[in-house]
Each structure stands twice: as structure tokens, then as C-alpha cells.
Amino acid sequence: MGSGSPAERSTAGPGAFELHPAASPLLGADGLRDLDDLRAAFAVIGVPYGSPYRMENVHSGAADAPRVFRERANARFGSHSDRWDFDLGGTLFGETGLGMADVGDVVGNPRDLPGTAAAATEAMRAIVDGGAAPIVLGGDDSVPILCARAFAAERPVINVLQIDAHIDFRDEVDGIRDGYSSPVRRMSEMPWVGQIVQVGARGTGSARPEDVTAALAAGNVIVPAEQVHSQGIGTVTAAMRDDLPWFVTLDVDGLDPTIAPGTSCPLPGGLDFRQANALFTAVGRDFDFAGIDIVEHFPGLDVGGTTSLTLTRLLVVLIGHAARRRATRVPEHVVAVA
Numbered sequence: 001m002g003s004g005s006p007a008e009r010s011t012a013g014p015g016a017f018e019l020h021p022a023a024s025p026l027l028g029a030d031g032l033r034d035l036d037d038l039r040a041a042f043a044v045i046g047v048p049y050g051s052p053y054r055m056e057n058v059h060s061g062a063a064d065a066p067r068v069f070r071e072r073a074n075a076r077f078g079s080h081s082d083r084w085d086f087d088l089g090g091t092l093f094g095e096t097g098l099g100m101a102d103v104g105d106v107v108g109n110p111r112d113l114p115g116t117a118a119a120a121t122e123a124m125r126a127i128v129d130g131g132a133a134p135i136v137l138g139g140d141d142s143v144p145i146l147c148a149r150a151f152a153a154e155r156p157v158i159n160v161l162q163i164d165a166h167i168d169f170r171d172e173v174d175g176i177r178d179g180y181s182s183p184v185r186r187m188s189e190m191p192w193v194g195q196i197v198q199v200g201a202r203g204t205g206s207a208r209p210e211d212v213t214a215a216l217a218a219g220n221v222i223v224p225a226e227q228v229h230s231q232g233i234g235t236v237t238a239a240m241r242d243d244l245p246w247f248v249t250l251d252v253d254g255l256d257p258t259i260a261p262g263t264s265c266p267l268p269g270g271l272d273f274r275q276a277n278a279l280f281t282a283v284g285r286d287f288d289f290a291g292i293d294i295v296e297h298f299p300g301l302d303v304g305g306t307t308s309l310t311l312t313r314l315l316v317v318l319i320g321h322a323a324r325r326r327a328t329r330v331p332e333h334v335v336a337v338a
Contacts (some may be wrong), residue, residue, distance in 0.1 A: 015079035017119035022046070025102030026070050026135075027092070027316070028081040032101040035123070038130040041098040041326060042319055043321045045127060045134055046070075046105030047120045047293075050142030051113060051178040054081055055151070061264070061298035066105050066137040068299035072308035077316070084296045087277070087313075088320040096327035100135070100319065103127070111250045117146055124150035128291075133322065135315065139294035141168065141180035144249040148187045151247070156194035158290045160187055161240065163254035163276070165207035166223060167198055173206065180296075181206040183249065189220045194244045199223040199236050199279070200254035202269045225269050228255040233278045233308065237286065243289035248318070252296045252307060259310045264300030273310060279315045284321030292318065 025031045025267065046066025081092050085251045095101060102139045106123050108116040120143070128150050136147055141164075151158050162168070162184055169188075170181040178186065187193050198215070202225040209217075221239045228235060240246070257266035259273045271279070283289065294311055302308065 004171040004253065006319045017149075019045075019104040020107050021104040022070055022102045023067070024070055024074050024078070025052055026073060026078070026089045026152050027077060027100070027312075029100040029102040032103045033304075035103060035126040035130060038101060038103070038127065038132055040132055041323060042100040042135055043127045043130070043132040044100065044102040044137065045123060046137045047139045047143050047146065048105060049108035049110070049113070049116050049120070049175065050138065050140045050146065050180065051117055052091075052140060052142070060140055061273065061300045062138060062296055064299055065139065065294075069294075069297060069308050069311065070102075070135055072305050073300070073312040076305075076309060077312055085316065085320065087317050088324075092316060092320050093322070093323050096258055096323045098294045098327055101132070116121070117284045120146045121149045124169035125152075133289055134291040135262045135319070136291065136293035138293055138297070141183060141251050141295045142178055143270045143295050144183040145178050147249070147291070148183075148190055148193060148247065150191050151290070152190070153192040155192065156244060157192045159195040159241060159244045159245050160184075160193055160197070162196065162198045163200050163248070163271065163279070164198065164251035165200055165225075165253040165265065165270060166249075167201055167207050167212065167215055167220075169211045169220075170206050171211075171214075184215070184220070188215075194222070195219070195241050197221045197236065197240055198224065199228060200225045200271055202226065203267050205265070209214060220234065229269075229273055233282065236279060237282045240287065242287055245288035247290040248283060248292040248329070250292060250294050250314075252294070252298075252311070255310065260307045262298050262300075262307030264297050264298050264301065265296070273313075276310075276314055277317055280318040283320055285325060287326070289318070289322035
């Protein structure tokens with residue numbers, strides 16, 4: 001689908017949203033203008049804007065990521081959907097009969113940040129209600145809050161796996177409670193979120209000692225990067241329950257900067273590609289998959305497109321395995337929202 005005028009949701013008032021079509025849908029996905037027509041198992045959506053701490057950060061380098069990531073991923077792998085993938089043992093969707101749609105990007109209004117946030121959640125809610133797993137291209141690290149709100153229900157319907165150098169458990173920063181230092185704190189307060197597993201923490205960030213204490217008191221499982229290096233990815237998957245589908249939130253700085261330099265807070269010692277690939281394989285193959293967001297990807301800071309290459313391969317592995325699991329079993333636990 002070519003670019004064109006935004007497609008507006010046929011609703012009005014709070015939560016109404018516009019989607020701007022992707023100039024080139026991700027990895028050969030079907031371009032879709034109207035979410036009422038969504039029939040695919042996976043739906044790509046760009047969410048460039050979250051809840052920045054300062055107005056100058058409204059359009060950060062991460063806001064360009066949905067567009068640039070599609071361009072770079074498609075330039076390298078856009079024609080590979082029907083090619084054999086040795087990590088999957090077949091093509092992306094193999095014999096599953098499943099597919100992926102790209103619904104474009106949520107149109108944001110820097111003069112109405114609360115309205116923009118509500119619109120993003122409403123768009124993702126429409127995807128979830130349509131039975132698809134959202135593949136969310138962010139955006140800064142406040143976007144996960146908007147994603148998790150899309151699953152709102154009166155009971156737990158998802159677990160959350162965070163891959164990040166930081167635990168993001170500040171209650172507020174400068175009076176702002178939905179900023180990029182707080183997404184996991186906000187998720188822990190949502191009654192529809194069950195278990196939270198956090199992997200990749202290292203070094204220093206916004207967390208103070210009391211924030212780590214609060215995260216552990218909330219029941220979160222924290223697996224520092226060094227524990228992965230010494231014990232393997234099995235130390236993460238062994239801690240993950242299989243009672244609910246898993247939503248993955250990937251902050252690019254959770255990965256080592258040698259494989260993902262295009263982020264605002266690179267820190268040595270993150271997950272390497274083999275570890276991340278093994279984790280994404282396990283999540284897609286061994287657990288029910290609810291969706292994923294990718295945030296803090298700054299294309300302007302990338303080196304030779306390395307970050308986009310890494311993220312594309314991880315997404316392909318996750319989606320490919322999740323499609324095979326979804327096609328071959330009837331889930332005992334289905335994401336259902338009230």
C-alpha cells in the first residue's frame with residue numbers, strides 16, 4: 001500500500017484515533033486501512049508518541065523508528081517471506097495458514113498528549129479485540145503503558161516479559177507518572193496483568209534502592225543480565241509461568257550495544273544475539289504469545305543499520321514460532337478483554 005491520507009476511525013470523542021498507512025508494510029504484510037477488516041493473526045502498528053517528560057522530547061529520535069525500521073527491514077528482508085528460514089525450519093508462516101497485517105501508524109498530536117495516548121491505546125485495543133497479537137513499533141519507553149492498557153479486563157489476562165537495562169519502576173518523575181521510567185510500575189498496578197518477569201538489568205538507571213525493593217515486593221522476578229550470562233536463558237524461561245499469554249516489551253537498551261547500538265542509553269553487557277534469539281524462540285514456541293512492543297529504537301544513532309537488522313531477525317523468529325504454536329494447538333488461556 002502506498003502512503004496517503006490518514007484513515008480515521010469511525011468513532012468520535014475520547015479515544016478516537018487516526019492511522020496513517022505505512023508507505024511499505026512491514027515484511028510483506030497486508031496493508032490495512034480499516035481495523036474493522038482485520039482478520040490476520042498478527043497486526044503491526046506504529047506508535048511514535050508516548051508520554052514525554054519535556055515538550056522537546058515529544059518528537060524524539062525514537063518517534064522516527066516506526067517509519068525508518070520498516071524501510072530498513074524491508075530493504076534487507078522485504079522479499080523473503082516465501083524463503084526458507086533456517087531458524088524456523090520453513091518460511092515465516094510455514095504451513096500455518098496465518099498471516100500479518102500492517103495497519104500503519106497512530107497519528108499523534110503534540111498539543112494533546114493525553115488524547116494521543118488514549119488514541120494509541122484505543123487503536124491497540126481494536127487489534128486485541130480483533131483477535132490479533134499487536135506488533136507495536138515505538139516510540140519512547142512510555143509506550144508500553146499504552147500497550148498494556150489495551151488489554152484492560154477485570155481479571156488477569158496477560159503476563160509481561162520486560163527486556164531492558166532498567167527496571168522502570170519509578171512511581172513518578174517530576175510529578176509525571178506515565179513517563180519512560182515508570183512503565184513496569186504502572187503495569188504492576190493493572191489488575192489484568194499477572195506475572196512480570198524482567199530480564200537484562202545492569203548498571204545504573206533511574207531506579208533507587210526503594211524502587212528495587214518495591215518491584216520485588218510487587219512479586220516481580222528480576223533476572224539481571226549477568227545472571228543470563230552465567231546461567232543461560234533457561235534461568236528466565238524457568239521463572240515464567242504458563243498460565244497466561246505473554247506480552248513482551250523490548251527496550252532496545254536491553255540488548256548489548258554491539259548488536260543494537262541505535263538507542264539513547266546504550267550500556268555494555270546486555271543480552272547478545274544468541275541469548276536474545278534463544279529467548280524469543282522460547283517465548284514464541286513454548287508460551288502463548290499476546291504481543292510485543294519495541295521501544296527506545298533511535299535510528300539516527302544506529303551504525304550501519306545494525307539495530308534494525310537485529311530487531312528484524314528477533315521479530316521474525318518470535319512471530320514465526322508463535323504462528324506455529326497458534327496454528328497447532330487450541331490455547332487453554334485465550335486473551336479475552338471485558
